[in-house]
Amino acid sequence: MNALIIDDSRAMRRVLRRIVEPLGFAVTEAGDGREGLSQLRAMEAVDLILVDWNMPVMNGIEFVHAVRADTKRRDLKLVMVTTETEPMKMARALMAGVDEFVMKPFTSDILVDKLRLIGAGTF
Amino acid sequence: MDVQDFNFVREMVRSRSAIVLEDEKNYLVESRLQPLARREGFVGIAELVTKLRSNGFSPLHGKVVEAMTTNETSFYRDVQPFEALRKVILPELIAKRTGTKQLCIWCAASSTGQEPYSLAMLLREHFTGLATWDVKILATDLSTQVLEKARAGCFNQIEISRGLPPPLLLKYFDRQGPTWQIKESIRQMIDFRPLNLIDSWPAMTTMDIVLIRNVLIYFDVQTRKTILGKIRKLMRPDGVLFLGSAESTVNLDDAFGRVEVERTSVYRLR
Numbered sequence: 001m002n003a004l005i006i007d008d009s010r011a012m013r014r015v016l017r018r019i020v021e022p023l024g025f026a027v028t029e030a031g032d033g034r035e036g037l038s039q040l041r042a043m044e045a046v047d048l049i050l051v052d053w054n055m056p057v058m059n060g061i062e063f064v065h066a067v068r069a070d071t072k073r074r075d076l077k078l079v080m081v082t083t084e085t086e087p088m089k090m091a092r093a094l095m096a097g098v099d100e101f102v103m104k105p106f107t108s109d110i111l112v113d114k115l116r117l118i119g120a121g122t123f
Numbered sequence: 124m125d126v127q128d129f130n131f132v133r134e135m136v137r138s139r140s141a142i143v144l145e146d147e148k149n150y151l152v153e154s155r156l157q158p159l160a161r162r163e164g165f166v167g168i169a170e171l172v173t174k175l176r177s178n179g180f181s182p183l184h185g186k187v188v189e190a191m192t193t194n195e196t197s198f199y200r201d202v203q204p205f206e207a208l209r210k211v212i213l214p215e216l217i218a219k220r221t222g223t224k225q226l227c228i229w230c231a232a233s234s235t236g237q238e239p240y241s242l243a244m245l246l247r248e249h250f251t252g253l254a255t256w257d258v259k260i261l262a263t264d265l266s267t268q269v270l271e272k273a274r275a276g277c278f279n280q281i282e283i284s285r286g287l288p289p290p291l292l293l294k295y296f297d298r299q300g301p302t303w304q305i306k307e308s309i310r311q312m313i314d315f316r317p318l319n320l321i322d323s324w325p326a327m328t329t330m331d332i333v334l335i336r337n338v339l340i341y342f343d344v345q346t347r348k349t350i351l352g353k354i355r356k357l358m359r360p361d362g363v364l365f366l367g368s369a370e371s372t373v374n375l376d377d378a379f380g381r382v383e384v385e386r387t388s389v390y391r392l393r
């Protein structure tokens with residue numbers, strides 16, 4: 001199982017990596033949406049993407065639109081890890097193709113439960 | 124805490140709620156009573172227990188009992204029971220009740236409300252035809268504190284992060300600063316009332332569905348039997364009972380038969 005973690009904060013990427021690696025995901029990291037897209041192109045199979053909302057260069061929502069436009073990657077699960085709780089914005093993200101939200105601050109249990117709930121990989 | 128104090132509290136909690144506290148729960152009792160003692164103006168647990176010993180049942184006794192309840196819950200807890208309701212149980216029951224257009228559901232031990240609210244949202248979301256029906260959801264708990272919170276329908280970020288799919292969050296809640304408020308149209312579907320499962324129960328309507336999940340585990344075998352027996356008498360012959368994932372009627376009440384639905388167990392009267 002492969003996961004891509006996109007966040008401009010290296011500390012946050014590390015936090016997320018430490019949660020999903022023990023579940024059996026091989027992790028690739030990127031610091032913004034644009035880098036995320038090029039990483040994604042280089043990856044053969046991706047089961048899960050954890051993406052921040054506010055990032056430089058290309059933000060999370062632009063990234064989600066770009067990923068969901070690619071019909072070959074329909075099965076991958078997209079989770080937004082964000083401080084954003086504005087309902088209108090969250091609704092926009094859902095329509096763009098986000099499967100779940102994890103609102104910061106969060107616990108590892110919350111993230112793991114959500115991954116299980118949306119069926120991201122099998123663990 | 125002192126063994127005699129522990130035994131006194133344990134006996135009081137057992138007689139008032141049926142909750143059984145094993146010997147090794149001393150630390151648990153202590154950690155739950157310490158903050159309560161301080162809040163109530165006592166120096167420590169010993170002084171609190173002395174006060175409890177000095178008179179008959181008082182509101183303070185009630186607070187101690189409430190402090191010993193475990194209120195752990197989440198929206199759509201365990202997922203499968205709600206899938207069973209949505210895909211099988213509710214469609215079947217609704218088909219049978221088109222004559223009376225009445226449906227009664229009881230959530231016993233509803234804690235802070237996530238369970239009855241999950242049900243109410245499920246009905247609203249998937250059974251729009253029920254709009255013209257008389258649908259009752261009764262939600263009860265021993266603890267007035269959790270009932271109050273349930274009735275308020277206001278949940279923090281951690282609570283809404285557990286089990287609630289984001290589309291439902293956005294559809295049925297209004298954000299209020301850091302918390303989320305359930306919409307009034309959902310809230311008013313539920314009747315929240317205090318009910319101690321080991322007291323005598325008030326007159327209740329006959330139930331089509333009863334959820335009594337993750338509460339029998341705290342009771343001894345005899346109490347479980349008594350409660351299941353009372354529930355059985357309250358249920359329609361074709362009604363359905365839901366228990367927690369670690370609970371069962373087996374060896375407790377043979378009038379119930381276990382049925383596998385959507386990879387979960389439900390119980391029907393034989």
Ligand SMILES: C[S@@+](CC[C@H](N)C(=O)[O-])C[C@H]1O[C@@H](n2cnc3c(N)ncnc32)[C@H](O)[C@@H]1O
Binds near residue numbers: 336
């Ligand atoms: C772990 S919660 C279960 C909540 C929910 N049913 C679920 O499964 O998520 C257990 C609840 O049982 C309640 N409870 C404990 N003893 C009780 C009693 N004797 N009568 C009624 N409720 C009781 C507690 O107050 C607590 O809210």
